Amino acid sequence: MSEQQESHPNPIGATVRGAANRRGPFRSGERVQLMDETGKMTTITLVDGGEHHTHRGVLAHELLIGQPEGTVVSNTSGIQYQALRPLLKDFVLSMPRGAAVVYPKDSGQIVTMADVFPGARVVEAGVGSGALTISLLRAVGDEGHVHSFERREEFAEIARGNIETMFGGPHPAWELSLGDLAEELAAREEPGSVDRVILDMLAPWECLNAVATTLAPGGVVICYVATVPQLSRVAEAMRADGRFTEPEASETMVRGWHVEGLAVRPDHRMVAHTGFLIQSRRLVDGAPRLAPKRRASKSEYTEEDLQAWTPVALGERVVSDRKLRRAGRDAASLAEHAARAQREIDEQARADEGQVRDD
The missing domain is CATH 3.10.330.20 (Vcp-like ATPase; Chain A, domain 2)
Structure with a gap:
């Protein structure tokens, strides 16, 4: 050797x-x-x-x-x-799900825009079916830490099964907590100890105070929202809070192309809008938020405006208990099969190590 x-x-x-x-x-x-x-x-x-x-x-x-x-x-x-x-993009679109998944085109943007680095401490809410969690765990590596918050136990179990299927067992960098991030985060993470926060939820503006408390100065927060009203409200909430930089909003569209000889054209179908990403960074306490001056515009919300952000108004789909139970069973079964394959890998590795020692 x-x-x-x-x-x-x-x-x-x-x-x-x-x-x-x-x-x-x-x-x-x-x-x-x-x-x-x-x-x-x-x-x-x-x-x-x-x-x-x-x-x-x-x-x-x-x-x-x-x-x-x-x-x-x-x-x-x-x-x-x-x-x-x-591949990861194939797995997340075919795995059992209870909640809608974050599409690969968005999870890739989140990992890059948030600068999720190896060893980073990341907080995520909610976990959904675990699609984004898998990308975050791959980015932070075994020495990092991803703390996921999920309010619904059924979603948490589906996510656990999907994550263990992808990694062949429990991931050493993952921690899952059941509960509302706005209420639980301060009790579970030290102030200023978190590098990145990813919020994939209906009302992320309700969590900004908890996020600002635990996010380190310079840390990144990214919110993934589905509708224009949500995007508007979380942006104004970040500005009103005063502890974040001027928010930046975007959406990502990916269009495939048909390429065969000289027949080169865009695909007739594409996954266009899936959600908006809005990003900001934590300022040090007491620092002013610097932002370009804007024309006066309506930024206060009436009671009628507030009703536009109810789950029903935003088109949130109600997932039946039967579907959740089936997805949970499927995820657990796939995780069990993956664990069996991982045990085979471990046994072969031990056998190879023993053979090297004997030689």
């Missing part, structure tokens, strides 16, 4: 949570994305002795278990399937 290799005894980073289960051959318990000859995508969970049934034949899971990514296999009818592990 060379000197360089000795200085990096674990070059593939198997001890980093979620790294080992993104490499190597397919294992029982893993999620696999299949694409058939027509381009149709299907995500399945591999199990010993399992089969994937369609009206066009049966594909035995044993044809994939132990094979490398990028393998092409045929079912009983000769239909070919290309097999790859789902």
